[in-house]
Amino acid sequence: MTGRRSFPEESAVGVGGFVREDTPTAEVDRREAVMASLTGTVRELIDATIRTTVDDDEVHRIRDGLAALVARLRTAQLPGPAGIRYNAELRSWNWGNAVMGAANAIAPPLRVQHDSSVCHADVVLGAAYEGPPGLVHGGVSAMLLDHIMGEAASAMRRTAFTGTLTMRYRRGTPLGPLHLEASIVREEGRKIFVAGSISDAGGATVEADGVFIQPVGTPAGGGR
Numbered sequence: 001m002t003g004r005r006s007f008p009e010e011s012a013v014g015v016g017g018f019v020r021e022d023t024p025t026a027e028v029d030r031r032e033a034v035m036a037s038l039t040g041t042v043r044e045l046i047d048a049t050i051r052t053t054v055d056d057d058e059v060h061r062i063r064d065g066l067a068a069l070v071a072r073l074r075t076a077q078l079p080g081p082a083g084i085r086y087n088a089e090l091r092s093w094n095w096g097n098a099v100m101g102a103a104n105a106i107a108p109p110l111r112v113q114h115d116s117s118v119c120h121a122d123v124v125l126g127a128a129y130e131g132p133p134g135l136v137h138g139g140v141s142a143m144l145l146d147h148i149m150g151e152a153a154s155a156m157r158r159t160a161f162t163g164t165l166t167m168r169y170r171r172g173t174p175l176g177p178l179h180l181e182a183s184i185v186r187e188e189g190r191k192i193f194v195a196g197s198i199s200d201a202g203g204a205t206v207e208a209d210g211v212f213i214q215p216v217g218t219p220a221g222g223g224r
């Protein structure tokens with residue numbers, strides 16, 4: 001143990017949704033790096049579990065060792081999902097997010113770059129994302145595109161929920177290095193139309209169109 005105080009502050013714990021915390025950005029950054037290092041190892045654990053060929057007795061010993069570690073993590077837990085948190089400087093963090101959460105080993109994680117009109121991300125998908133043999137599960141492709149297209153729609157300044165997501169699986173998406181892109185096609189009132197794609201070295205494997213909707217009462221955020 002490092003002797004650091006627990007995170008987040010006791011008063012900030014809430015269930016789901018947006019949670020305001022008074023944690024300084026430097027402390028959020030520090031804790032995020034600590035959690036990301038744990039998450040990276042858990043991600044390794046997932047891959048190693050899928051691909052292991054150790055014998056049954058060794059599997060049972062490893063299971064018992066892991067159960068003890070789970071019990072240690074359970075000694076201090078949020079009462080529900082991690083939600084989205086933000087501080088007075090509007091530094092936000094959603095460490096449980098299924099696609100980019102720093103504390104979620106299921107997340108590849110996707111690191112989205114925002115250029116002027118295009119969001120893009122490079123990611124390497126391993127054995128944990130397999131659907132057909134050697135290929136990315138179609139639901140995983142949809143999940144990743146939903147996220148990057150949602151980020152494109154929100155431009156990190158407004159809330160935009162997925163209304164409709166249409167996928168075209170042009171050919172199998174191989175596990176390994178992939179490139180994702182998303183951009184806004186047009187806007188009509190609260191509706192934001194977005195196009196997205198996943199590509200390997202040979203070009204697009206999946207293309208998607210999405211309609212993202214700004215919920216009533218949320219800030220419009222201003223022009224792009």
Ligand SMILES: CCCCC/C=C\C/C=C\C/C=C\C/C=C\CCCC(=O)SCCNC(=O)CCNC(=O)[C@H](O)C(C)(C)COP(=O)(O)OP(=O)(O)OC[C@H]1O[C@@H](n2cnc3c(N)ncnc32)[C@H](O)[C@@H]1OP(=O)(O)O
Nearest residue numbers: 147150151154156157158159161162163164211213219221
């Ligand atoms: C300065 C302030 C900054 C604030 C910044 C805050 C946050 C931004 C920051 C970061 C965000 C970062 C990243 C985001 C990343 C990823 C995003 C992931 C997105 C998701 O993973 S999110 C989960 C899945 N998603 C849902 O869980 C939605 C459940 N659902 C609903 O919450 C409602 O269903 C809703 C809101 C969709 C609509 O509800 P509603 O009441 O507003 O809609 P309403 O009936 O008024 O229709 C209005 C017009 O939209 C058309 N319309 C309606 N529904 C449609 C649909 N489904 N498809 C196509 N068009 C539709 C109508 O046809 C009409 O069109 P028209 O006006 O032309 O007639």
